[in-house]
Amino acid sequence: MAGGFGTRLRPLTLGLPKPMVYMANKPIMEHIINLLRRHDLTDIVALLYFQPEEIKSYFGDGSKFGVRIEYVQAHEDYGTAGAVKNAEHLLEERFLIISGDVLTDLDLKSAINFHIENKASATMVLTRMQNPLSYGVVITKEDGKISRFLEKPTWGEVFSDTVNTGIYILEPEVLRDVPYHEEFDFSKNLFPSMLEKNKRLYGYIAPNYWRDVGNLEEYFQAHQDILEGWVKVEIDGNLLPREGTNIWVGKNVEVGEKVGFKGTVIIGNDAHIGSGSFIYNSVIGNHVQIGEEVNLDRSIIWKNSQVGKRSILTEAIVADNTRIEDEAVLFENSIVSENCHIGKGAKVKTNVKVWPGKDVEEGSILSSSLVWGERWNRELFTDAKVIGIGNVELTPEFAVKLGAAFGAVVGKGGVVVTSRDAGKTSRMIHRALICGLLSAGVNVHDLRTLPIPVVRYELKFGREQGGIHVRRSPLDERQIDVIFFDGDGQDFSTSKTKSVERLFFREDFRRAAPEETGQLDFPQRVTESYREDFLKAIDTEKIKKANFKVILDYSNGGACEIFPSIIGSLGCDVISLNAYLDPKKLYRTDEKIKQSIQQLSSIVKSLNADVGFLFDPGAEKLSVVDEAGEFINPDLLLLIVTSLFLRCTQARKIAVPVVASMGVEEIAQEYGVEVIRVRNDHLAMMDALSDQGVDFVGGTRGGFIFPGFQLGADAMFDVAKILELLAKNGRSLGVLRKKWDKFFMVRRAVPCSWGKKGQVMRKLLKYTEDLNRQLVDGVRIVNDDSWVLITPDRKKALFHIYAEAKDRAKAEALLNEYSRKVEEWQSKIEMGIAT
Structure with missing residues (x-):
C-alpha cells in the first residue's frame, strides 16, 4: 500500500509521496521492501495513487533490491480494500498486505504460519500500544479469533491496548466481498462484515517493533528509535x-x-x-x-x-x-x-x-505566531471543544488559523454562526476566529453575546453550515473554550474535528481571493424567533394555572438577556438573582457554586417558593432546589425528571448516560419503557436522538434534551418543561425527592499513567468476560441490585470508578474491590507479570 498523501507529515511530503520520506537515509518504503525480502516475500505488488512516478523511478522493477515489483495505479481513492481490489487479477494465492509508510521489524513468517495453522480466511497482525487512541483497537479470544474491534476509539471505548497494524494476511476469496470502484475499507467495512457472518477472522499479536509514521512527531521519534536500537533496520x-x-x-x-x-x-x-x-x-x-x-x-x-x-x-x-x-x-x-x-x-x-x-x-x-504547547501536537480537540489558556495557548494568531481551518471544512461561500460570553478574552478570541473564517471565504452571522442554546436553535432552523461559541471555561478561570457545532445545532462530530485538525496542522488551507472574502452580518430577530418557538413547545396554560412561585439565579450569564421575557409569559411569580452580565463572575469555583446553592435554598425557604433554579453561565445545565430548600443532586434530579416525563407522556424509549442511576430502569419498567445507555458526554446524548424512537434524553450533570424543541441541552427550556411537568402531575419536587432518594452512588479517581491505561483496560475486559457487563464508555458490571463502572478519563492520567447500590456499604465494597483491582493490575504491569 503505497498511495498515501502524508498530509500530517507536511511540509516534508509536499514534494514527494509519504512512502518516499527518508528514514535513516533511505525511503521508508525501502525498509519495508527489505523486511519483505528477509522473510522471503519477493513478489510485490505496489498500489500507487499520489505521485506514483516518484516511487516507480526509485524502485523500478525491484531487481536492485532483490525483489520483483509490479505496479497498480488507482485514479480515485477507493479505500484500503477498494485499492487492493484493483490488483485482484495479480493475487491468485495467499497474500500479505502491508503499508509502505510504517516502520517495523515484525516477524512476518510467524504471522503467516499462525494464519495457516488456524485455517484463517483473514488474519490481522496486531501489536500492543501504550496509547491506542489513534488506532483501531482489536479484541481477540484465547484462540486468536477476533471478537470485536473499534476504529480509533475514545478512552472510554478502549477495552484493550491491542491495535491493528494495517498488516493483513488474506486468502484470495476474501476479495469477492469487496466491490469494484467503490470506497471500501478493510477495518471499517470488510472485517466487520466478516465478523458479523462469523467467518474465520483471526488476530496475530506480534511482539516486535511497529510504529505508524503518521505525523511529524512520530517521524522524529521513529528516527530516535532507530538510533537507540529499538528497531532492526538495514x-x-x-x-x-x-x-x-x-x-x-x-x-x-x-x-x-x-x-x-x-x-x-x-x-x-x-x-x-x-x-x-x-x-x-x-x-x-x-x-x-x-x-x-x-x-x-x-x-x-x-x-x-x-x-x-x-x-x-x-x-x-x-x-x-x-x-x-x-x-x-x-x-x-x-x-x-x-x-x-x-x-x-x-x-x-x-x-x-x-x-x-x-x-x-x-x-x-x-517565529510562529503561536508557540504550541505539547498537547497541540497530540490533538487539538477535546470532544467538540478546543480548550487552552487564554492569550497564552489560545492567542489571536492561533484563533485566526483555527477559524481558517474550520472555514476550509465549511467551504467557500458557506455560512457560520458565532457567539460568545461577555468576557474580554472571549471577545478577543471570538473576533480572531471571525477573521479566520472570513479569510477562508466563509460568511459569518455574529450573534454576539448570547447563550449556547440560542446558537443551537439558530443552527437548527437557520441556513448556516456550522457554528462556534467562545466562553471562559467553567472548569478553569484561565482557560477559554471554543465550542464547535454542526449545521443542525449538534456538537461537532469526531470525524469533522479530525478534518479541522488535519487542515490546522498541515497549514495549507486555501485563503479566499480579495473579491471572495466572507461577509460579516448581525442577524436580527434571532432572540424573538427563539422565544416564539420556545413558547409554542410548552403548555403555557398549564403552567399559568399552577401559579408557581420561582426563584431564579442567572449566574450573571447570557440567559439573563433572553429568559426574563419568556418566564414572564408563563404567569409565574419570579424573583431573579444575578440577572445581569458580569464577565468577572463567569467562572465559579466549586465553593462559589455551593454558596450560590445555599443562598438559593435559603431564599426559597424564606419566601415559601415552590422551586429554585440555578443556571450555569452557559445556560446548558441546572441546579435545582425543592420547596423545602433541599438541593436535589444531579443523579436524583434525573430520576425525578424521568418519572415526571414518563408519567405525562406516551414515551416508548429514553436514553441516559452509562453512569446514570439504576433507578432509571426501575422507573422505566413501571411504564414499559426501554432504556438505552450511552457514553457520559453531551455528544453521545445528542447522537441518541438519531434513533427516531428516543423520546427523551436525560443527563447526569443537570442537563436534559426534550427533542420537540432542541437537539441539545437547554437549561432555559428545561426550567419551563419541569414547571409544565410539575403542573400536569400535581406533585411537588419534595415529594418526588423523598420517593426516589433511595440509591447510594459512590465514586473515586484512581491514578493510572497514560502508558498503562490500555493494558489495564485489556485486563479488566478479560477479568469481567463472564460477568453481566456493558461496554459503553468503559466497562459497567451489572448485578441484581448494584453496579460498578470503570472508565478511563479522557484528559487525565486516571480511571474513574463509580458504584451504586441500595445499600451504602454494598456500594462502597464494590468501589473498593475494583479500585484495588486497577491498582493491582498496574503493579503487575510494572513488574512485567503477564496475568
Missing part, C-alpha cells in the same frame, strides 16, 4: 563502534579534526563534517556538508544540504537541497523543507515549519 555504511558511541559511516566520508560524537550517528555517502563539530543521535544524509564547530543535537538532515559554521540544530529536521548559513540556529521541532535558504545568524524558533523554496533573511528571527 543501515547503509560501516559500523565504527567507539566507547559510548556507534557511528555508521558511508562511502567517501570526510571527518575533520576534533569532531565529537555521542550516542548513535548515521553519516551518508560523500558527506563532510567540519572540524570541532559535535554530533549527537543524528542522521546526516548523502552529500551533506557540515561546517566547522556545528552542533547537531538529535537532528535529521536529508541529502544534498549544507550547514554553515557554528550553526546549532536541536531536534530539527532539514529536507534536501537546503542551505543553512553560518551561525544559524534551528530550535526544537523546527522543520525546514527542501530548496530553502536560512541566512547567516537567522533563528528558526520552536515548532516553526518552513515551506519549500523559502528564503529566511540574514539575522532574522522566524
Whole structure:
C-alpha cells in the first residue's frame, strides 16, 4: 500500500509521496521492501495513487533490491480494500498486505504460519500500544479469533491496548466481498462484515517493533528509535563502534579534526563534517556538508544540504537541497523543507515549519505566531471543544488559523454562526476566529453575546453550515473554550474535528481571493424567533394555572438577556438573582457554586417558593432546589425528571448516560419503557436522538434534551418543561425527592499513567468476560441490585470508578474491590507479570 498523501507529515511530503520520506537515509518504503525480502516475500505488488512516478523511478522493477515489483495505479481513492481490489487479477494465492509508510521489524513468517495453522480466511497482525487512541483497537479470544474491534476509539471505548497494524494476511476469496470502484475499507467495512457472518477472522499479536509514521512527531521519534536500537533496520555504511558511541559511516566520508560524537550517528555517502563539530543521535544524509564547530543535537538532515559554521540544530529536521548559513540556529521541532535558504545568524524558533523554496533573511528571527504547547501536537480537540489558556495557548494568531481551518471544512461561500460570553478574552478570541473564517471565504452571522442554546436553535432552523461559541471555561478561570457545532445545532462530530485538525496542522488551507472574502452580518430577530418557538413547545396554560412561585439565579450569564421575557409569559411569580452580565463572575469555583446553592435554598425557604433554579453561565445545565430548600443532586434530579416525563407522556424509549442511576430502569419498567445507555458526554446524548424512537434524553450533570424543541441541552427550556411537568402531575419536587432518594452512588479517581491505561483496560475486559457487563464508555458490571463502572478519563492520567447500590456499604465494597483491582493490575504491569 503505497498511495498515501502524508498530509500530517507536511511540509516534508509536499514534494514527494509519504512512502518516499527518508528514514535513516533511505525511503521508508525501502525498509519495508527489505523486511519483505528477509522473510522471503519477493513478489510485490505496489498500489500507487499520489505521485506514483516518484516511487516507480526509485524502485523500478525491484531487481536492485532483490525483489520483483509490479505496479497498480488507482485514479480515485477507493479505500484500503477498494485499492487492493484493483490488483485482484495479480493475487491468485495467499497474500500479505502491508503499508509502505510504517516502520517495523515484525516477524512476518510467524504471522503467516499462525494464519495457516488456524485455517484463517483473514488474519490481522496486531501489536500492543501504550496509547491506542489513534488506532483501531482489536479484541481477540484465547484462540486468536477476533471478537470485536473499534476504529480509533475514545478512552472510554478502549477495552484493550491491542491495535491493528494495517498488516493483513488474506486468502484470495476474501476479495469477492469487496466491490469494484467503490470506497471500501478493510477495518471499517470488510472485517466487520466478516465478523458479523462469523467467518474465520483471526488476530496475530506480534511482539516486535511497529510504529505508524503518521505525523511529524512520530517521524522524529521513529528516527530516535532507530538510533537507540529499538528497531532492526538495514543501515547503509560501516559500523565504527567507539566507547559510548556507534557511528555508521558511508562511502567517501570526510571527518575533520576534533569532531565529537555521542550516542548513535548515521553519516551518508560523500558527506563532510567540519572540524570541532559535535554530533549527537543524528542522521546526516548523502552529500551533506557540515561546517566547522556545528552542533547537531538529535537532528535529521536529508541529502544534498549544507550547514554553515557554528550553526546549532536541536531536534530539527532539514529536507534536501537546503542551505543553512553560518551561525544559524534551528530550535526544537523546527522543520525546514527542501530548496530553502536560512541566512547567516537567522533563528528558526520552536515548532516553526518552513515551506519549500523559502528564503529566511540574514539575522532574522522566524517565529510562529503561536508557540504550541505539547498537547497541540497530540490533538487539538477535546470532544467538540478546543480548550487552552487564554492569550497564552489560545492567542489571536492561533484563533485566526483555527477559524481558517474550520472555514476550509465549511467551504467557500458557506455560512457560520458565532457567539460568545461577555468576557474580554472571549471577545478577543471570538473576533480572531471571525477573521479566520472570513479569510477562508466563509460568511459569518455574529450573534454576539448570547447563550449556547440560542446558537443551537439558530443552527437548527437557520441556513448556516456550522457554528462556534467562545466562553471562559467553567472548569478553569484561565482557560477559554471554543465550542464547535454542526449545521443542525449538534456538537461537532469526531470525524469533522479530525478534518479541522488535519487542515490546522498541515497549514495549507486555501485563503479566499480579495473579491471572495466572507461577509460579516448581525442577524436580527434571532432572540424573538427563539422565544416564539420556545413558547409554542410548552403548555403555557398549564403552567399559568399552577401559579408557581420561582426563584431564579442567572449566574450573571447570557440567559439573563433572553429568559426574563419568556418566564414572564408563563404567569409565574419570579424573583431573579444575578440577572445581569458580569464577565468577572463567569467562572465559579466549586465553593462559589455551593454558596450560590445555599443562598438559593435559603431564599426559597424564606419566601415559601415552590422551586429554585440555578443556571450555569452557559445556560446548558441546572441546579435545582425543592420547596423545602433541599438541593436535589444531579443523579436524583434525573430520576425525578424521568418519572415526571414518563408519567405525562406516551414515551416508548429514553436514553441516559452509562453512569446514570439504576433507578432509571426501575422507573422505566413501571411504564414499559426501554432504556438505552450511552457514553457520559453531551455528544453521545445528542447522537441518541438519531434513533427516531428516543423520546427523551436525560443527563447526569443537570442537563436534559426534550427533542420537540432542541437537539441539545437547554437549561432555559428545561426550567419551563419541569414547571409544565410539575403542573400536569400535581406533585411537588419534595415529594418526588423523598420517593426516589433511595440509591447510594459512590465514586473515586484512581491514578493510572497514560502508558498503562490500555493494558489495564485489556485486563479488566478479560477479568469481567463472564460477568453481566456493558461496554459503553468503559466497562459497567451489572448485578441484581448494584453496579460498578470503570472508565478511563479522557484528559487525565486516571480511571474513574463509580458504584451504586441500595445499600451504602454494598456500594462502597464494590468501589473498593475494583479500585484495588486497577491498582493491582498496574503493579503487575510494572513488574512485567503477564496475568
